[in-house]
Amino acid sequence: MSKERLVAFGQRGLEHFQNGTQDRVDQIFQVPAENYTNSDKWNLEMENVFRRLPLVLSCSSELSEPGSYHSIEVLGVPVLVTRGEDRVIRAFLNSCTHRGAMVVPEGTGSSRRHACPYHAWTYNSKGELVGVYEEEHFGQIDYDCNGLVELPCDERAGLIWVTLNTNPVVDIDTFLCGYGEMLEYLGLADCHVVGRQVIEGPNWKIAYDGYLDLYHLPVLHRNTFGPEGGGHAVYDSWGPHQRATRPDVYFSKLEGRDEDDWLISELVGGVWTIFPHVSIAGFDANGKIYMLSQLFPGATPGSSKTIQTFLHTQPPDDEQADLVKKQMDFLRIVVEDEDYFTGLRLQRALNTGMKEFVNFGLNEGGGQRFHQFLEKMLNTTNDEVSTFLKDSAEK
Numbered sequence: 001m002s003k004e005r006l007v008a009f010g011q012r013g014l015e016h017f018q019n020g021t022q023d024r025v026d027q028i029f030q031v032p033a034e035n036y037t038n039s040d041k042w043n044l045e046m047e048n049v050f051r052r053l054p055l056v057l058s059c060s061s062e063l064s065e066p067g068s069y070h071s072i073e074v075l076g077v078p079v080l081v082t083r084g085e086d087r088v089i090r091a092f093l094n095s096c097t098h099r100g101a102m103v104v105p106e107g108t109g110s111s112r113r114h115a116c117p118y119h120a121w122t123y124n125s126k127g128e129l130v131g132v133y134e135e136e137h138f139g140q141i142d143y144d145c146n147g148l149v150e151l152p153c154d155e156r157a158g159l160i161w162v163t164l165n166t167n168p169v170v171d172i173d174t175f176l177c178g179y180g181e182m183l184e185y186l187g188l189a190d191c192h193v194v195g196r197q198v199i200e201g202p203n204w205k206i207a208y209d210g211y212l213d214l215y216h217l218p219v220l221h222r223n224t225f226g227p228e229g230g231g232h233a234v235y236d237s238w239g240p241h242q243r244a245t246r247p248d249v250y251f252s253k254l255e256g257r258d259e260d261d262w263l264i265s266e267l268v269g270g271v272w273t274i275f276p277h278v279s280i281a282g283f284d285a286n287g288k289i290y291m292l293s294q295l296f297p298g299a300t301p302g303s304s305k306t307i308q309t310f311l312h313t314q315p316p317d318d319e320q321a322d323l324v325k326k327q328m329d330f331l332r333i334v335v336e337d338e339d340y341f342t343g344l345r346l347q348r349a350l351n352t353g354m355k356e357f358v359n360f361g362l363n364e365g366g367g368q369r370f371h372q373f374l375e376k377m378l379n380t381t382n383d384e385v386s387t388f389l390k391d392s393a394e395k
């Protein structure tokens, strides 16, 4: 894995801390306000981003045992993720071959067989049809051709990506642009899923802007974690995937120490985003608690849903449960009462149509890169997606 990349980022962060500077891009960038409200734009985003690219749907550690599963509905698509008895992770359209009923209700669990609640057709964890109720009356069918519809699915760095399309246009490694091996440093595969909560929010991009925006931390979050440090940012990127870190909070402790003694755990701080819909932030709490935020567009351009999944480096027990509960409550306040409270009002103002642009400053290069990448992705044909991602990985 590329520790050099972490060290180089640490050096850059330390330098910014020592000079009181931060990453800067060349120009202020304006994004049309209607990008956050326009239905045609939003439909294109659903088609060319959310239904075309791999999305993080599940955590490996929650599906570590053969037969474990996660049923989740994403953008109206019911998805079943399972680990087969061969330990391979697979994803399926969670819709029965008989007449389409949802086979497994939403949630996680473990079962080697899944019986459809409508007429009890049964599937195994490889999605194969293994039983037809009263087959002698139904008639003979070919089991081999009647399994659940499989969706592209891959596991990297303790996360499980699924594409909501049976004809994928890009493979996971091309999509990740080398970011997968960086995410390995977080050690998510060895963490325990200890909690989950859902928060309703504004347009998905308003929410995603917030994850890449460190400028607001000392202001909007002045009563929560703002006072920990300033609003300066240092960014690193792998294609569309970006990491944003506060130099004063995370790199000050590297000062005066030999680089060989810098610990991985000291070099991975900050927010790790995964285009187009995930952010991962770590918090010290008897080990580390990671908040994995999966942001999904809602039914309209002005709404979204964020699933916050909490992963702890420590196994769950009563003592940890208190700690986790406190951290979850704290982060609900930060995100719901501060970030999304602000975002939902911002959304209403943009919905008036009276504003032409919003602005991203020289210090907001992360947000600029996100919008610029997104715009290009929206105008990329299926045939061009892989090449576009490979090119962007090299920049």
Ligand code: FES
Pocket (backbone or CB within 6 Å): 096, 097, 098, 099, 100, 101, 116, 117, 118, 119, 120, 121
């Ligand atoms: S729809 Fe599933 S068994 Fe009939």
Ligand SMILES: [Fe+2]
Pocket (backbone or CB within 6 Å): 210, 216, 220, 221, 339
């Ligand atoms: Fe925030």
